[in-house]
Amino acid sequence: MTTSDPRIEVNGPSDYAELLPFLIGHQPEDTIAVHGRIATGVGTGPTMTLPLPEDPATWQSTAEAFATQFHHITHDHGRHDVLDIIVFLCGTPRPGQSSAEAAESMRPLADYFVDAFNKARRAPVMSVIALIDNHWWAYECYLPGCCEGEPLPGPDDPNSVTAQLIRLDRTPGRRASDITQEFLPTEPEDAADLLRALDNEGAAWAQHCATSSDDGTVLQATHTLLETAIRDFRNGATELAHDITARLIYGLNDEWAQDHGLEHIEDDDLPHTRRLWAFLARHSLPPYEAAAVPALSLLAAVAWRQDDQSTARFALQRALTLDPNDEFADAIHGAINHGLDATTLLPIARKAKAERQARACSNDAHKN
Incomplete structure (x- = not known):
């Protein structure tokens, strides 16, 4: 202003x-x-x-x-x-x-x-x-x-x-405080069930990272869950099952999966993806808050596209507090501070989508 x-x-x-x-x-x-x-x-x-x-x-x-x-x-x-x-x-x-x-x-x-x-x-x-x-x-x-x-x-x-x-x-x-209420962790009534799901998925994610598996199975599963969740939120859903929530929270920590999330930065996607990313961030309960960094960064990207810099900045502050070395959050934070237009995200997202589709075609060709 x-x-x-x-x-x-x-x-x-x-x-x-x-x-x-x-x-x-x-x-x-x-x-x-x-x-x-x-x-x-x-x-x-x-x-x-x-x-x-x-x-x-x-x-x-x-x-x-x-x-x-x-x-x-x-x-x-x-x-x-x-x-x-x-x-x-x-x-x-x-x-x-x-x-x-x-x-x-x-x-x-x-x-x-x-x-x-x-x-x-x-x-x-x-x-x-x-x-x-x-x-x-x-x-x-x-x-x-x-x-x-x-x-x-x-x-x-x-x-x-x-x-x-x-x-x-x-x-x-x-x-x-009203702005941060959108994405800060909030315990549901059945928090114990959510914490068990986060614990299980966190252990599975740690095992996946330790084995450096590159067969694409985990990534493909995240893609499928993400597309389903976005479709459901587009159709008015406001919640996900705890096991799905935990899998998406950890699955987005894969760089390719986070890029997939960024693909949904077009105008028609913004309202429902904002609700989804905020939902995932709110459900990253302690001691699993750090797993929410990708969701927080994607929420910031969406808020920036909606010309809501206040929410974008607060979400990025939390993301960079949880992980000061996160390159994606740092890049968006720098772009906002330098006064760039949020539409600069569009060619990045479209390139990521084209690369993902090319990889999918290549994988299908190898299977055949």
Whole structure:
């Protein structure tokens, strides 16, 4: 979303704090956001987010890595118009902790981000703003009682940035917790049966990987199950049997099977494949969450095609948290961050489909 409309006036930390949900497309919760201001219009610069790390021991390395990534995606790829940086630290008080105490506890993280961006000598940090319980703090202000715990104006205030944007048909989006509810693990009533199925299929998958079997039997079985599941979800199904669910969750961990899933990225496929990938991700219960990485990546691809970048980013964040080395998730994440159009997935998916069909024809020829 851009807010270059001259009718919107943004002045100071409070206004930028109101602007944040419109920049990132959702209501932030336990999130770090970095926005690069440019001269052509308020809110039109690059914005990136990441989850707020719980462990303070990782804060410095997180700030340094994120500053490097932000500059790589902006300055190193031709974006030299960033004037300065605004960092948002969106947190939640811990039990027994006040909002002010939570804001003060994040001050070292604010300092790490200032140091990391200033060290790069490309764009200085203009402001670091904490957002907690609908109140804001500006760390660069050291005047006692100033910029400390100020409440954000609500949409009922006609002069607020939020109200102005809503009048222009902008939306701050859903809360982060509502977005992730689509794909985070959720125990069904018969969770014990699902866990047994996941355990059995996990053991079978480990055996398959250990033997490096390449006869195509497992892959063909996954293809058949996947086509059946997609057909059923296209016809309105909302659930699968636990054994089928577990087989698909693990079967998609085969690179060829994941490519098969990506084939269903055409417009008519998007609604029902989104429901299927989210269903598989939700049913990857602990301790089997890592098996959901392919389903999460496919969900992100579908959400991206539907112009739902918020869901795509959250699904990719979870996938890369579970497996930081997953190449498919990393590739989609990089494409979104570089501002590529989601239709770039179409030729990739069509090529994968052509290659799969060629392999199938070759296998049939060998059998005959």
